[in-house]
Structures are given as structure tokens and as C-alpha cells.
Amino acid sequence: MLLQDIFTVSRIKFGLEAGDKDEVFEEIVDVLVRGYDIPNRGEILSTIHDRELKMSTGIKTGIALPHGKAAGLSGIFGALGVSEGGIDYDALDGEPVFLVILLVSGMENSEMHLKILKKIATLLENPSFFADMRKAGSAEKAFSVLKGYENEMEKRE
Numbered sequence: 001m002l003l004q005d006i007f008t009v010s011r012i013k014f015g016l017e018a019g020d021k022d023e024v025f026e027e028i029v030d031v032l033v034r035g036y037d038i039p040n041r042g043e044i045l046s047t048i049h050d051r052e053l054k055m056s057t058g059i060k061t062g063i064a065l066p067h068g069k070a071a072g073l074s075g076i077f078g079a080l081g082v083s084e085g086g087i088d089y090d091a092l093d094g095e096p097v098f099l100v101i102l103l104v105s106g107m108e109n110s111e112m113h114l115k116i117l118k119k120i121a122t123l124l125e126n127p128s129f130f131a132d133m134r135k136a137g138s139a140e141k142a143f144s145v146l147k148g149y150e151n152e153m154e155k156r157e
Contacts, residue, residue, distance in 0.1 A: 001112060002154075003119060004147045006078040007101075011035035012139040012146075016083040016100065024087050025049065025066065028102045032079035043070045044104050058091020062098045062134075063124060069113060073106040076116055082133055082142060099133055123149055 013031045018024035025048055033041045047068035051057065058064045064087075079102045086096030101120055105113040123129055129149045136142040 001076065001116060003078075003116070003123065003150050004143070006076060006103075006116065007080045007143070007146055008035065009139050009143045011079045012142050013079070013081045014136060014139050014142050016081040016087065018083070018087055020088045021052070021090055024064075024081070024083075024089070024097075024100055025052075028066070028079050028081050028100050031081060032077055032102055032104070035079055036077050038073070038077065040070060040072050043072050046070075047104060048102070056090050056092050058089040058093070058095075058097050060124060060130075061091075061093055061095050062086075062130060064089050064091065064097040064100045065103070065117070065120065065124075066100065067103040067113075067117060069107050069110065070104050071107060073104065074108070076103070076105045076109055076112055078103045078116075080142065080146070082136065084134075099130060119153075123153060 018027045029044050047070040048066045051068040057066045081100040083098050086098055089097040091097055132145045133142055136145050
């Protein structure tokens with residue numbers, strides 16, 4: 001499964017308005033729910049809040065990857081957001097977050113969930129990806145950045 005199939009233009013928000021972690025969870029879940037037209041907003045929010053209690057998903061400087069498996073879902077769902085001003089996320093490094101990648105799946109999709117997380121992690125190893133996402137300026141351009149980097153990554157595999 002390709003990231004560009006999960007994080008389509010309608011599932012990307014450039015210019016996140018949230019100032020903190022709780023606000024960004026609300027905002028990014030709204031992007032996800034609208035992008036997929038799914039009714040499980042409360043369940044998804046609960047899932048990512050519960051996961052966050054275990055350890056911050058602010059994983060790299062400027063990047064957060066909230067994720068989890070939610071009852072009532074079947075499949076893999078994602079939304080991506082870019083903040084221009086940064087979000088107080090309580091990240092592991094204490095720095096603000098500018099790129100938020102939300103991934104949720106149904107309980108029976110554990111294997112695919114892990115494969116997608118690994119693919120995202122591989123993409124995030126390239127510091128140019130993060131820099132280019134921050135400069136994108138729109139959801140359409142952010143999608144183009146994602147697609148370009150993923151296509152290059154696929155060629156190397």
C-alpha cells in the first residue's frame with residue numbers, strides 16, 4: 001500500500017491552527033473523518049489519546065506520528081497536517097512539532113498498520129522530506145512532495 005493512497009490531498013491540511021497536542025488531535029482527526037467520510041470520530045480520538053498516554057508520539061525533531069488501532073474501523077486511514085508556527089506537543093525532545101502524521105487502522109489490520117508505520121519511518125529518515133513539507137505552502141503541494149519522495153523511495157527498494 002502506498003502512502004500517497006492514504007494521504008491524499010483531501011486528507012492533508014497545510015496551516016494547522018492548533019497550539020497544543022489536544023487541539024491538534026481534534027483538528028487532525030477532523031481532517032481524517034472528513035477525508036474518509038467515517039463516523040468514528042470519538043473512537044479515533046480516544047484511541048490516539050490512549051496511545052499517547054503510553055509515550056509521546058512526538059518522535060523526531062518537529063515530527064509527531066500519533067497512531068493506533070480503533071474498534072469499529074476496517075482498513076488503514078491517515079491524515080497529515082503541517083503547522084507553520086509549531087505545536088506545543090510534549091514531544092520527546094521538548095521541541096515544537098510542525099509535521100503531524102496520523103495513522104489509524106482497524107483491529108484486524110495490525111500487520112498492514114506496522115508496514116505503513118515502517119514506511120513512514122523510512123520516509124522520515126530523509127531530512128529533506130521534512131524541510132520540503134514545511135515549505136510546501138498548500139495541501140496540493142504537500143501531496144506532491146509526499147508522492148515524489150515516496151516514488152524515489154520505491155525505486156530504491
